[in-house]
Amino acid sequence: QVHVAESGGGLVQAGGSLRLSCVASGRTFNNLAMGWFRQAPGKEREFVAGISWNSINTYYADSVKGRFTISRDNAKSTVYLQMNSLKPEDTAVYYCVADAFNVPRTGLDEYDYWGQGTQVTVSS
Numbered sequence: 001q002v003h004v005a006e007s008g009g010g011l012v013q014a015g016g017s018l019r020l021s022c023v024a025s026g027r028t029f030n031n032l033a034m035g036w037f038r039q040a041p042g043k044e045r046e047f048v049a050g051i052s053w054n055s056i057n058t059y060y061a062d063s064v065k066g067r068f069t070i071s072r073d074n075a076k077s078t079v080y081l082q083m084n085s086l087k088p089e090d091t092a093v094y095y096c097v098a099d100a101f102n103v104p105r106t107g108l109d110e111y112d113y114w115g116q117g118t119q120v121t122v123s124s
Contacts, residue, residue, distance in 0.1 A: 002026045002113040006096045009118030012086055016122070020081040022096030022115060029053075029077040033101035036070065036081050037108065038092035038120075048094070049081060050104025057103045064090075086122045093117040 008020040024032060035050035049070040050059045058070055067086075072079040079096065097111035105111070 002032065002098050004096045004098050004113055004115040006094065006115045006118040009094060009120045011121045011123065014086060014088055014122055014124050016086050017082070017084045018086065018120060019083070020094055020096075020118060020120070022079045022081075024077050024079070024096075024098050024113075027100075030074050031100055032098045033104040034070075034072060034079040035097045035104050035111065036079075037095045037097060038090075039095070039117075040089075040092040043092075045095070045108055047106040047108070050106065051079060052101075052103045059104055059106060083120070086120075088122045088124045091120060091122050093119050 003026050004024045006022045012018050030053050033052050036048040037045050038048050039045040048061050051070045067084050069082040095117045096115040098113040099111045
């Protein structure tokens with residue numbers, strides 16, 4: 001069993017930045033691929049970014065490429081999502097995910113471990 005917990009959400013103006021953090025526990029962090037999904041009001045949950053256990057592989061949704069960066073610190077069992085140039089359409093609840101994949105996956109149903117989510121609101 002893996003427990004993941006997000007932090008760092010909040011309210012920011014368009015063009016601003018936020019950094020989300022996610023701590024995982026309960027299993028060796030180095031064995032886990034990590035990722036972020038988000039769900040905006042009235043929309044389906046969607047993949048945002050993913051990172052392999054060794055940080056070699058990173059994947060991004062087209063909508064965030066060039067603006068968001070996913071990274072991890074295995075010594076701290078933490079994954080980060082640096083979000084720059086935020087837009088109102090980035091407003092959503094952001095979820096951290098984990099699972100024992102060699103490379104991150106983008107499918108909603110492929111991750112067994114989810115955090116409770118953290119709200120990100122971008123005002124125009």
